[in-house]
Amino acid sequence: MPALPDHHHTPAPPQGPPWLVVQDLALRYGHKAVVEDLSFSLPRGAIACLLGPSGCGKTSVLRAIAGFEPITAGRITLDARLLSEPGRVLPPEQRRIGMVFQDYALFPHLTVAQNIGFGLRGRADAPQRVQEMLDTVGLAHAGSRYPHELSGGQQQRVALARALAPQPAVLLLDEPFSNLDVALRERLAGEVRDILQATQTTAVLVTHDQHEAFAMADVIGVLADGRLQQWDTAYALYHQPANRRVANFVGQGAFVPATVLDAHQLQLQLGPVTGLAATFPTDDTLPFAAGTRVDVLLRPDDVIHDDASPIQARVVHKAFKGAEFLYTLALADGTEVLSTVPSHHDHAIGESIGIRLDLSHVVAFAAEAAHTA
Known part of the structure; x- marks a missing residue:
């Protein structure tokens, strides 16, 4: 008989007091249910990924966490503070949430340093904080350049630095590598993970690319048809899929x-x-x-x-x-x-x-x- 698997050494999802909590979340657009009964929690400093095909509801969940979408049922809390419930949505600017968009959304007429400092206006420590973020993302000598003078990977790091500069309680990343070539995606995903860990930033990424998810996340939630199929480590998703849909989507x-x-x-x-x-x-x-x-x-x-x-x-x-x-x-x-x-x-x-x-x-x-x- 082959040896039974040693489950005591299977990597476990990150542990700790819940920081970001999504509980029994439902989202509807008109009569169409986009997300149903979705629940997960994330400890402070952990990196999560919502993984699934186009149309599964993952970006809608991200937008609900950011405050851009009202929720139909459930609640979202951050550091025990209520962000959303039906009929009540805390405005995005009051949530202490940073966001990196798919197209980076950099201001073309501003320098790299000015882009990074955009959310720090009025703070006395803004110049120092901008320089810290330039150092953190490896662009210490690029502060005076403009976005069009940078490569796609460099622009992505500027967008990350801009989102991290105000020290958000949670960082949300919406398909952040989709505009990059395949060879660059996985390497940059690893670099972004290193930056998030160095800054002890709690983050939620959404992607359809499992290689990005594996390279970045401590814990991954597989979504299909608006429902969370499994919330687990990459190792467990691959070797211990909870159902056939997870087995089909993760790995080959x-x-x-x-x-x-x-x-x-x-x-x-x-x-x-x-x-x-x-x-x-x-x-x-x-x-x-x-x-x-x-x-x-x-x-x-x-x-x-x-x-x-x-x-x-x-x-x-x-x-x-x-x-x-x-x-x-x-x-x-x-x-x-x-x-x-x-x-x-x-x-x-x-x-x-x-x-x-x-x-x-x-x-x-x-x-x-x-x-x-």
């Missing part, structure tokens, strides 16, 4: 049909395997009765290239990733799975290779038609 993989033999065994087309249902990490048994048909989630890192294995799969597609290939492999019954393989194993389309499965944990859901995650 494929569902393989199987039959439950008993509390510890599944029968795949590849033979009997044992394991723990990772969606029920406190339980040492599979949460299905014997004979139940289920779909088992196989991630690319669960399907391992092994020339000595009797299990054969045919290469139907390959994508070179530099250090590795992502292979799409067809099993004997036609089921397709994904596999990450070190890039010196360069196999041709149509070639058969040996594989084995790492089933040290099993993620299984009630059976539906098999499909790729």
